[in-house]
Amino acid sequence: MNPLNRSALGDWASLPFFTEDWPGIAQNLASEPREVLPPASQVFAALEHLQPDAVDVVILGQDPYPTPGHAHGYAFSAEPDVRPLPRSLSNIFKELQDDIGVSPQSPDLRFWADQGVLLLNAVLTVPAGDANGHAKLGWQKLTAQVLTRLSDRPRAYLLWGAHAQKAAAAVDPVQNLKIETPHPSPLSARRGFFGSRPFSRVNDWLQRQGKPGIHWINP
Template sequence: MFSLAHLGAWGELPFFTQELPAIEAALRAETRQFLPPAPLVFDALERVQPDDVRVVILGQDPYHTPGKAHGLAFSITADFGGRLDSLGNIFKELHSDLGITRTRTELDDWADQGVLLLNTILTVPQGVAKGHAKLGWQTLTEQVFAKLARQPCAYLLWGAPANKAAARVDQTTNFKLETAHPSPLSAHRGFLGSQPFSRCNAWLRSQGRGSINWGDPEAV
C-alpha cells in the first residue's frame, strides 16, 4: 500500500517492519476513504531527513475533509479554497508574533528548512476526526523522537496529544513549547499569544543553527 522508497534514514526505524504491516491491513479493510492519499502519508518524513531536523511541529491527525490534507501537519493544499481553521489561527499568531502576513497555505517551504511537520496519527477516515487513533501510528512518533534525541531541536507541541507524545523529550537540551491546539475550539486557551515563532528562532540562533523563514517564500 505504501511506498517506503523515499524515507531515507527514517526507513531504519523498527516501526516500518514491525507495526506498519498491521496498519496497512487495517487500512485495506477500511470501508471509508482515508486521508491523505496513500502516496502522501509519509510526506513529512520524506521531506526532512533526521540529521536535517531543526524544528518539530507536532499536530494530532490530518484534516478529515477531502482535498485539504497532503501529508504535512497543518498544511493545506493550495487549491483547497475552504476554511483554514487551525492554519488560520497559526497565521494569525504568526502575524501577532513576528508581524508577518503569510498567504501560502502549503507549508513545504517550512519542511525544506528543516521543520518536521508531523502528526501523531498519520491517517484519518473522511469526516471522522481521530478515527484512526487506535491503529498504532503513535509508535512511529515515539521512534522518531528517540532518533532525534541525539541532537537538540525545537519542539512546538500544539494540543494535548502532542504534549503527551513528547513527554520524554528532554527540555534541558531542547527547546520545548507546549500549548493548546490552534483549532478554533481551543486556540484561545493558550496557543494565541504564545509567540512560538519568535521564541523558536531565538533559541535556534542561540544554538548557532539560524532562523526559520516562517513567511511566504521569496519569489524566485
C-alpha cells in the same frame, strides 16, 4: 494502500515501526471501507521530505484534516488551493501575524519543511469526515520512534495541545526548546495559544544555537 517505498523514507526506514507495525496498519487501511486521507502516496510525505539529521524544529499535529482535498501528509499544512483555510491553520496564521507582523498567503507549509521543520502528525491517516477515526490503529508507535531518533542533539519542539504534549513527554526540556501551549483550534486557541509567540521564540533559540532562523512567511 500502496506498497511501502522504503527508499523514499531514507534513514527513517530503519525504524522498527516499518517492520513490526506497518504491515498490520497497512492491512487495516486496505480493509477500510471509507476514503482514507491523505492519499496513499502522501501518508509518509513529512518523513520523505526531511531526513533525521536535517530536522531542526518539530511541530506535532494530531491527525490529518478529515476533509477530502485538504490533507497532504504534513501536519497543519493543506493543499495550496484550499479555501477557506482550515480553522486551526487560520489561527496559526493569526498568531504569526501577531508574533512577527505578517503571515503566509498559502496554506501549503511545505516550504517550512524545506528549512528543517518536521510537520508530523501523531496519527498519519484519517477516514474522510471522521476526525480521530484512526487514532487506535497504532500510529503513535511511529511518533515515539521518530522522537527517540531525534533525541541525538538539541532541537526545537512546538507542542500544541494535550495530544502532542503527551506524545513528546520524554523530550528533554533542558537539552531542547520545548514550547507547550493549547492547540490552535477554535475551541482552545484563546486559552494560551494566542500570545505564545512560538515562531519568534524558535528563531531566537535557533540563532543562539548558531543556526539560521526559519523564514516562516516566504518560500
